[in-house]
Amino acid sequence: MTQPQDGIGGTFAGQVALVTGGGSGIGAAVARRLAAMGCAVHVADVNGDNAKAVASEVRGRGHVVDVTDSSAVDALVAGVVSESGSLDVVVHTAGVDDAQAKEWLLEARESGEPVDVLCRLTDADWQRIISINLAGTFHVLRAAVQAMRPQGRGAIVTVGSSAAFDTLVGYPHYAASKAGVHALSQSVAKEAIAYGIRVNTVAPGPVDTPMASRTPAAVRKAMEATGVIGYATPEQLADNICYLASPGAANVVGAVLLSNGGRFTVS
Template sequence: MNENALTAARFAGRTALVSGGGSGIGAAVARRLAAEGAAVHVADVVGENAAAVAAEVGGTGYGVDVTDAAAVDALVEGIVTQGPLDVVVHTAGVDDPVAKAWIREAGEGDAPVDVIARLSDEQWRRVLAINLDGTFHVLRAAVRAMRPRRSGAVVTVGSSAAFDTLVGYPHYAASKAAVHALSQSVAKEAIAYGIRVNTVAPGPVDTPMAGRTPASVRAAMEATGAIGYASAEELADNICYLASPGAANVVGAVLLSNGGRFTVS
């Protein structure tokens, strides 16, 4: 069997759930999984987006807010009633447009960035609730669903911002650093049940969320690293590798995908 045939068969007969699959990285992952043989369930807080991507890949779409633990549980339980759940990819996440506007204002006014002193409890909780609580809800539901079969792969999405923090992003960086720690802790526990948990930590990626990044910050990020902004499809390649049988010995990894902006040890 040639290499293309092997790749096409990686997820044949598998069932996958992609949260945050209505746009950006999640949508690219859903397309890639389907192209490689998976039956794909697409969840997104914007139900119409989930339905559109699901229709494109021949899957099923759901409108689900990952901050709602009961809704996440009901989604996963409903999928499992139809058959085994083999792969879960959690891409749902958010930044803070208000903080980004403050960064833009500072750049335009040649002034220091002033975010932390103005950051409200509501802004902090929104980012932590979606990025961290949402990851916990999805991880917990995935492990519960996969444990009886002692098999499965889960991939979460962190961020290179957890290592190389940007000025004005305290809540985003904190939430993604916590996602890394949460995922690695769960990975050490879940592997005893045959469930692999790994994380990809993107650098700048050309997605709708990145479109809100201030021009000055984007220019600085584009100037670092050998590659610059990645495409959502490139991140999907990384994620699908971690979810695939080819990564059978990879557990608790945080895979940097940042175009050479920096390394960690």
């Protein structure tokens, strides 16, 4: 493993991190932030070229992984531990939305007709979102906890969504998958803390990522209007995530941190 990038601080000095979905968006911003704080970073993504590009930037290692493939996730985590000797931080940002559903939302907005998404979703549409967002999170959590248990420590951060609380019209599959991520992560957090492993979740609102760039302009404008701050940057989410992974959050276990620009609060 290459040496950590010289950076702005040593919060994660000497630690090893794995960032899934690290080839772009929030994951790439997290990889950069962790490296800047002294962490040796493994960047994993379904797009191998993107993973290698970000890894090169942070002087880490790039990996190709499809998080829906549990065997591939297990092999990835085992390989990181074998190469680096430990695994201290796992940040799971890999996930997808549904570009077609966004087009249907635009169609309804332009026509003035009610939103018609649910009855147009196929089993394959549903399974794709659930497999990547929810099953993928399960695969990563299981592999990470298995790797961290022998060392008696670790921090894992998953990415949910504010849409799990303030569910979006026309997005039932996405909202369900992210609500599942929250419940899964919180349940695992209660189990894993007995082994010194902290699990927490960040729940973003709209974030200006390549995935968000596929949102039709009219739909994006409507989403921006729901909050004062507008779309967050990936770097803002990276700050939230790195806090949850840091010693500064040592007493934070099973939290779901809203990062949605004040669109709503929950109690």
